[in-house]
Amino acid sequence: MLLQIIVNGILKGGLYALMALGMSLIWGVMDIINIAHGAFIMLGAYCTYWLFNLWGVDPFISLFLSIIFMFIIGYGIQRYLINLVIRATIFITLILAFGIEIFINNLALVMWTADVRKVQVPYGASNFSIGCVTIPYVRLGAFFIALVIALVFYFVLNKTRTGRSIRATAQDLDAARLVGVDVAKTYALTFGMGVGAAGAAGTLWAVLFPINPMMGGILTLKSFVVVIIGGLGTMFGPIIGGLTLGVAEALGSNWFGTTYENFISFTILVLVLIFLPKGILGKSE
Amino acid sequence: MAQRGATTKKLILGILIIAGIAIPFFSGNFIIRFFTNTLMFAVLASAWNIIGGYTGYASFGNVVFLGIGAYVSAVLMEKGGVPFWLAFPASGFGAAIFAVLIGLPVLRLKGHYFAIATLGVAEAMKALVDNLEITEGNSGIYLPMMNLSVKAQYIFFYFMMMGVLTLTLVVTYIMLKKKLGYGLIAIREDEEAANSLGVNATLFKVTSFALSGFFSGLAGSLYAFQQGFIKPESVFDVGVTVKMIVMAVFGGIGSLLGPLLGALSIEVISEILTNYFLVAHTLFFGAIVILAIVFTPKGIMDIISGRKKFGINYLLQNIRDHRV
Structure with a gap:
C-alpha cells in the first residue's frame, strides 16, 4: 500500500518536473518569474484536446505539435513584448507576466467556455502490475516523456552553440553581448523553449486529468514549489524537486486527507525557502 | 516645474477629499457600494506600498492580511459573540501579529524569493482556513447582521473604509x-549600506510589514462585516494581491497618493469594461495591464508630477530604458 502511494507520487512527480523545467530555465536565464506558465500549460492541454477531438490525433503524437506551437507563441511573446521591459525592476516583469496570464486565461474562457473537458484515449485505463504495485501505462509514458524532454534540454544547453549563448547570457548580459551574442534573440529562444516544455506538460496533463481554462493558476504555483525545492541553475533541480513534491503530496494526502494537499505543498515551499533558500541542488552564489 | 507638480498634487488631493465626502449623499446604493470597494482597494494598495513601494520588498501574498482580518472578525463575532467595535481593531492587530511572526523568517529573503515565499504563505493560509473547523472550512462562515437600514449600512461602511484609508495615508x-x-x-x-550605517534593517522591515498587515487587516474586517458571509477562496484570492500591486504600480510605486489614484482609475476602468463587455471584460483588463506596464511603468504620479513632458516621446522613452 505504502509502496503504491510512493510509486503514484513518483509518477506524478515526473509531470511536476516537466512543468517546472520550463519555468526554471526562464527564471534562471532571464530572472523572470513566469507567472503565465500555468496558462501556457493550459494552452498546450487545449492544443492536444482539439487535435484529438477534431482529427483524432493521438496525444503522444500531438505532443510534438503542441511543443512546436507553444515554442512559437513563447518566442513571439518574449521577442515582441517581454523584451521591451526586461531590464526594469522585478515588479514590472512579474506584473507583465500576470497581465499575460489574465489575457490568455480569459481568451480561452471566451473561446472555449468554462466547461471541464477530457481527452479520452482508448488505452487510458490499461495498466500492468509488478507485485502489489499497479502502474497505468499512460502515467508511466508521461513520466518517461518528462525525463526525455529534460535530457533534451540538458543536451541543448550544454552541447550546442545555442545552449552556450543561453548560458553566457544568463551569466552576464553585457559580456555576452560584447562577444557577439544576439541577446534579444537568445532571450526569445529561451522563453520559447520554456513555454514549449510547458506545452508538453499540458499535453500530458490533458491525457491524465480533466482540463479547463482556469486550470493554470494552481499549476503555476506548483511549478514554483518544484523550482524552489530543487534549486535554480541546474537541469536536475526540477527533477529532484518534482519527485520530492510528488511523493510528499502523495504521502501527505494519505496521512492527513486529500484536502490538505495544497497546504502541504505550500508549507514545504515556505519552509524550504526559509531553511534551504538555494534548494536541494541549488548552486551557491 | 517641481512647483507645478506640487500644485497639481494639492489640487487633486482637494478634489478627491471633497468628492469623497460628497459622494454618498448624492448617489444611490450601487455607486456607494462601488466606491466602498474602490476605497478598500485603495487601502490594500496603499498598505502594499509601505512594504512593496517604500521598503522594496515585493510581497505577493498581501491578501493574506485581508483574509486574516476578515476571519478574525468573523470568528470573534460569530463564535465569540464579540461586538464589532472590538473585533474591528482585533482584526488589525491579528494581521499585524501574523505579519511579525511570518516576517521574521521570510523578510530575510530577497527579490523573487521573498515574492514567492509570501505567495506561498497566502496559499498555505487559504488551504489551512479551508480545513479548520473553527472557520467552518470551505463552506464559508456567516457574520451577524447589522441593525441599521440598508442605506445607513452602505453609508456606514463607506465612511469606515474611508477612515481606514485616511489612517493608512496619514500614518504613512x-x-x-x-x-x-x-x-x-x-x-x-x-x-x-543601510545596515552598516546603523539602520536596524530587521526591525524596520518587520515594522513596515506589520503596518502593511495592520491596515489590510482592518480593511478585511470591514469587508467581512459588510459582505455578511466570507469564504477562503474569496478573501485569500491571489487575484486580489495582483490587483493591489497593479494598482500601486499603475498609480506610482513609492509615492503617497499613487496607489489611491491607481485604485480609483483601475476600478473605474474595470467597471466600464464590465458594463460594455459582460463576458470579455477581464480579457480587456489583462490587455490594459500589459499596455500600462510596457508604456507607463512609473505610473500616473510620474506623469502628473510634471517632471517630464508627457507625450509619445515619454511613452517610447520608457521602452528605450528597459528593452534589450
Whole structure:
C-alpha cells in the first residue's frame, strides 16, 4: 500500500518536473518569474484536446505539435513584448507576466467556455502490475516523456552553440553581448523553449486529468514549489524537486486527507525557502 | 516645474477629499457600494506600498492580511459573540501579529524569493482556513447582521473604509517624515549600506510589514462585516494581491497618493469594461495591464508630477530604458 502511494507520487512527480523545467530555465536565464506558465500549460492541454477531438490525433503524437506551437507563441511573446521591459525592476516583469496570464486565461474562457473537458484515449485505463504495485501505462509514458524532454534540454544547453549563448547570457548580459551574442534573440529562444516544455506538460496533463481554462493558476504555483525545492541553475533541480513534491503530496494526502494537499505543498515551499533558500541542488552564489 | 507638480498634487488631493465626502449623499446604493470597494482597494494598495513601494520588498501574498482580518472578525463575532467595535481593531492587530511572526523568517529573503515565499504563505493560509473547523472550512462562515437600514449600512461602511484609508495615508505620511521612513527607503536602495550605517534593517522591515498587515487587516474586517458571509477562496484570492500591486504600480510605486489614484482609475476602468463587455471584460483588463506596464511603468504620479513632458516621446522613452 505504502509502496503504491510512493510509486503514484513518483509518477506524478515526473509531470511536476516537466512543468517546472520550463519555468526554471526562464527564471534562471532571464530572472523572470513566469507567472503565465500555468496558462501556457493550459494552452498546450487545449492544443492536444482539439487535435484529438477534431482529427483524432493521438496525444503522444500531438505532443510534438503542441511543443512546436507553444515554442512559437513563447518566442513571439518574449521577442515582441517581454523584451521591451526586461531590464526594469522585478515588479514590472512579474506584473507583465500576470497581465499575460489574465489575457490568455480569459481568451480561452471566451473561446472555449468554462466547461471541464477530457481527452479520452482508448488505452487510458490499461495498466500492468509488478507485485502489489499497479502502474497505468499512460502515467508511466508521461513520466518517461518528462525525463526525455529534460535530457533534451540538458543536451541543448550544454552541447550546442545555442545552449552556450543561453548560458553566457544568463551569466552576464553585457559580456555576452560584447562577444557577439544576439541577446534579444537568445532571450526569445529561451522563453520559447520554456513555454514549449510547458506545452508538453499540458499535453500530458490533458491525457491524465480533466482540463479547463482556469486550470493554470494552481499549476503555476506548483511549478514554483518544484523550482524552489530543487534549486535554480541546474537541469536536475526540477527533477529532484518534482519527485520530492510528488511523493510528499502523495504521502501527505494519505496521512492527513486529500484536502490538505495544497497546504502541504505550500508549507514545504515556505519552509524550504526559509531553511534551504538555494534548494536541494541549488548552486551557491 | 517641481512647483507645478506640487500644485497639481494639492489640487487633486482637494478634489478627491471633497468628492469623497460628497459622494454618498448624492448617489444611490450601487455607486456607494462601488466606491466602498474602490476605497478598500485603495487601502490594500496603499498598505502594499509601505512594504512593496517604500521598503522594496515585493510581497505577493498581501491578501493574506485581508483574509486574516476578515476571519478574525468573523470568528470573534460569530463564535465569540464579540461586538464589532472590538473585533474591528482585533482584526488589525491579528494581521499585524501574523505579519511579525511570518516576517521574521521570510523578510530575510530577497527579490523573487521573498515574492514567492509570501505567495506561498497566502496559499498555505487559504488551504489551512479551508480545513479548520473553527472557520467552518470551505463552506464559508456567516457574520451577524447589522441593525441599521440598508442605506445607513452602505453609508456606514463607506465612511469606515474611508477612515481606514485616511489612517493608512496619514500614518504613512508621518512615517515618511520620521527615522522609520528614511530607514525603509535606505533599505530599498541598498540594504547592506543601510545596515552598516546603523539602520536596524530587521526591525524596520518587520515594522513596515506589520503596518502593511495592520491596515489590510482592518480593511478585511470591514469587508467581512459588510459582505455578511466570507469564504477562503474569496478573501485569500491571489487575484486580489495582483490587483493591489497593479494598482500601486499603475498609480506610482513609492509615492503617497499613487496607489489611491491607481485604485480609483483601475476600478473605474474595470467597471466600464464590465458594463460594455459582460463576458470579455477581464480579457480587456489583462490587455490594459500589459499596455500600462510596457508604456507607463512609473505610473500616473510620474506623469502628473510634471517632471517630464508627457507625450509619445515619454511613452517610447520608457521602452528605450528597459528593452534589450
